[in-house]
Amino acid sequence: MIAESETPAERDARRAHAGKSSGETYAATLKQLAPHCSVDIVQPADDDAPIYSPHDLARYDAVFLTGSPLHVYEATPEVRRQLDFMRAVFASGTPSFGSCAGLQVAVAAAGGRIRKMPERMEAGISRRIVATPAGRDHPLLAHRAATWDAPAIHGDEVDELPDGATLLATNPVTRVQAVEIRHDRGIFWGVQYHPELALGEIAVALRRQADDLVAAGLADNASDVAARADQLDRLHDTPDKRALRWLLGVDGEFADEHGRRREIINFLNALPALDRRPSKRR
Template sequence: MPRFLIAQSETPDERAARRAHTGQSSGESYADTLGQMMPGATIEICQPADDGSPVFTAGELAAFDAVFLTGSPLHVYDDTPEVRRQLAFMRAVFAAGTPSFGSCAGLQVAVVAAGGTVRKMPERMEAGISRRIVATAEGRDHPLLAGRAPTWDAPAVHGDEVETLPPGATRLAGNAVTHVQAAEIRHDKGVFWGVQYHPELSLGEIAIALRRQVDGLVEAGLAETPAEVEERAAVMAALHDAPERRSLRWRLGVDGELADTDARRREIANFLAALPSIDRRGAR
């Protein structure tokens, strides 16, 4: 059975805060998702951004079948010890040639580690649902997006975005809010597939994230009042409990691409299916 490593870049305080609200850190949430999708896999979690955390060598990382990078509040354009440690970890992953996948901040870490840039989104953000994502010409034929509809919605909560992709990267999808919603990065010996949205998260977790960020959502103009955020979060949580309810899908303006668990996780499933064919020398 495969052996997976999940790298979470939340600080200890951020992990504790997420557990208090959600019951799990981002890495633990990712581990649950992977465990459901591939029962029997060996799944380990590490915290490469933490001071004193074990430092993985490229040789040690090569022993894993895949590395997954979670979302987090990390801002990779900040020159902090936490960011530097996280980027060093990702560069070791690329050097190892171990296939990797990341969502949200995970995509951003891979971009910067390979030489691209990330920025704070100018006067906008995506929260709750990333709308009308469309594959590029390259993305339509890429296995990461196999089975995706011509346009789709996905769970998302982010205020940072990819500004420029690094050399060796291919933009696979975008929307009107964020130019890079999915990408492949080839760097050193490694291949990384990533998305700006959150295929690993349940709708219930997204509802909790909206409630945690209520003040920021009102300040960003996505809602007029905290009550509006709560209303949206309540519908999202209800759809989590009853994904087949057409009335809830209608209220959120979504279809099965977001409401159905398997469809929501499509990119992760495609990555897992492609692992045997991803060459560890940087070629598919």
């Protein structure tokens, strides 16, 4: 199951600009990595969405939570519905994975706290991510380099991790870059960056948020944002081009599709070993 928290209008806008909703991007990625998998896409934040019980969710091998413009610290009906859904995922025992806002939803549902990033954003490339001591041997980060870059675009971040969480990776901009959460019967692996996205999709996101990036001081003007987006588009088309890698200051961890998707690949490989824990309720 893939759960996307974009509103209907946001899904339509993303399709118009990037060709897919966030859930459709995840589905395409999973179909490439596991061609025989069956995927259901749901929108638990919608006002007419069905309510999924833990029993409903236990039928799935895994649940994926996408990124979205949702701000988890805002007490909107959409946020409340998304958090209720994630609590049901934890109660079901079904292993789950999330990126960007998906990570933030899982943190908040388990009792942690999310905040708006103070006077900064992380956009385009998340730089110099490193595993924590707990993350160095964790299967989520298997085969990662000692330090790596990843596609990212977010203005919110984890402020406080919940009980049962293990910090797995960090960088100088955002302390929580990867985490494992054990809550209720469930286990969640998540990252603040976007292993599911193609570089062309990151380029689209930069263009759409150009005003925000200028306001955050990441670019002097919209033309600078467009130039960086153009570079990412070119790297998307020619990922092996040495001159582009040098220009952007990246290596195969970022430029190569397999390198970008490593955490999703590791999660899929680990699923058979992620035993569902018995309920704590008696």
